[in-house]
Amino acid sequence: MTDSQEPAIEEIKEKMKTVKHKILVLSGKGGVGKSTFSAHLAHGLAEDENTQIALLDIDICGPSIPKIMGLEGEQVHQSGSGWSPVYVEDNLGVMSVGFLLSSPDDAVIWRGPKKNGMIKQFLRDVDWGEVDYLIVDTPPGTSDEHLSVVQYLATARIDGAVLITTPQEVSLQDVRKEINFCRKVKLPIIGVVENMSGFICPKCKKESQIFPPTTGGAELMCQDLEVPLLGRVPLDPLIGKNCDKGQSFFTDAPDSPATLAYRSIIQRIQEFCDLRQSKEENLINS
Numbered sequence: 001m002t003d004s005q006e007p008a009i010e011e012i013k014e015k016m017k018t019v020k021h022k023i024l025v026l027s028g029k030g031g032v033g034k035s036t037f038s039a040h041l042a043h044g045l046a047e048d049e050n051t052q053i054a055l056l057d058i059d060i061c062g063p064s065i066p067k068i069m070g071l072e073g074e075q076v077h078q079s080g081s082g083w084s085p086v087y088v089e090d091n092l093g094v095m096s097v098g099f100l101l102s103s104p105d106d107a108v109i110w111r112g113p114k115k116n117g118m119i120k121q122f123l124r125d126v127d128w129g130e131v132d133y134l135i136v137d138t139p140p141g142t143s144d145e146h147l148s149v150v151q152y153l154a155t156a157r158i159d160g161a162v163l164i165t166t167p168q169e170v171s172l173q174d175v176r177k178e179i180n181f182c183r184k185v186k187l188p189i190i191g192v193v194e195n196m197s198g199f200i201c202p203k204c205k206k207e208s209q210i211f212p213p214t215t216g217g218a219e220l221m222c223q224d225l226e227v228p229l230l231g232r233v234p235l236d237p238l239i240g241k242n243c244d245k246g247q248s249f250f251t252d253a254p255d256s257p258a259t260l261a262y263r264s265i266i267q268r269i270q271e272f273c274d275l276r277q278s279k280e281e282n283l284i285n286s
């Protein structure tokens with residue numbers, strides 16, 4: 001950490017005092033459904049209107065959250081207390097570099113320090129207000145952006161990371177690296193989600209493995225590496241369709257196997273955060 005970063009870390013710590021829980025969503029590979037998961041985690045948590053949600057997209061070079069959340073073309077506004085998030089609902093605010101581009105097809109070609117500067121600004125200058133959950137959608141892999149967000153939030157306590165994978169070995173291989181990264185930087189692992197995990201036929205309800213796991217899939221990997229498997233979300237063509245339309249999949253398919261899987265995973269994440277909070281409170285009071 002350089003000296004010039006120190007004041008920013010203090011400012012971020014101060015800003016994050018109004019944010020109760022912070023969750024990073026990571027994946028080893030691109031295209032495995034990380035942004036889709038982040039968006040649906042936000043939608044699912046925001047169903048409780050007493051819960052305030054912030055969704056921050058730090059995939060600087062490939063921001064897909066504006067499209068998935070139906071916010072393409074929206075702009076960020078500056079207020080006296082910083083950048084205002086773009087609101088999907090009263091209790092769900094979003095921030096992304098996508099809001100700063102003049103067109104969704106604009107390419108962001110930035111080197112590491114500029115990307116880190118943007119992440120710092122997002123964490124320090126966005127006026128989130130009182131927030132229960134801050135969900136951070138990260139780029140694939142373990143790059144500068146991941147190190148930056150972990151360093152910037154180090155003093156502000158991150159609850160943990162959710163790792164998204166598909167069942168294939170090429171994706172699992174990269175998730176193992178991601179798990180090592182989390183352990184090296186002492187980032188707690190909330191658990192792994194196996195996405196695009198089988199397809200349940202809507203007619204006969206039979207499950208088919210579209211991407212058959214050759215090495216036991218996420219379940220075996222989680223057992224080997226002693227990390228929790230939070231659940232398996234099946235492939236559902238409606239998910240892709242709704243993401244392209246910028247709508248929550250939960251509204252259109254409230255009883256589908258994928259919705260039920262998402263909901264059970266979201267509940268486990270909430271339980272993890274609640275437990276962590278109560279452990280901390282006990283520690284403070286003891």
Ligand SMILES: Nc1ncnc2c1ncn2[C@@H]1O[C@H](COP(=O)(O)OP(=O)(O)OP(=O)(O)O)[C@@H](O)[C@H]1O
Nearest residue numbers: 030031032033034035036196234235236239240243
């Ligand atoms: N369970 C699923 N069933 C069907 N389609 C899905 C599912 N999960 C995600 N998708 C679709 O897969 C595509 C990739 O998803 P997404 O953009 O969330 O991946 P990503 O991991 O965030 O990629 P990147 O990090 O490269 O931006 C999208 O079109 C999305 O709608």
Ligand code: SF4
Nearest residue numbers: 201202203204205206
């Ligand atoms: S199992 Fe296959 S063939 Fe049978 S109804 Fe489902 S999709 Fe059609």
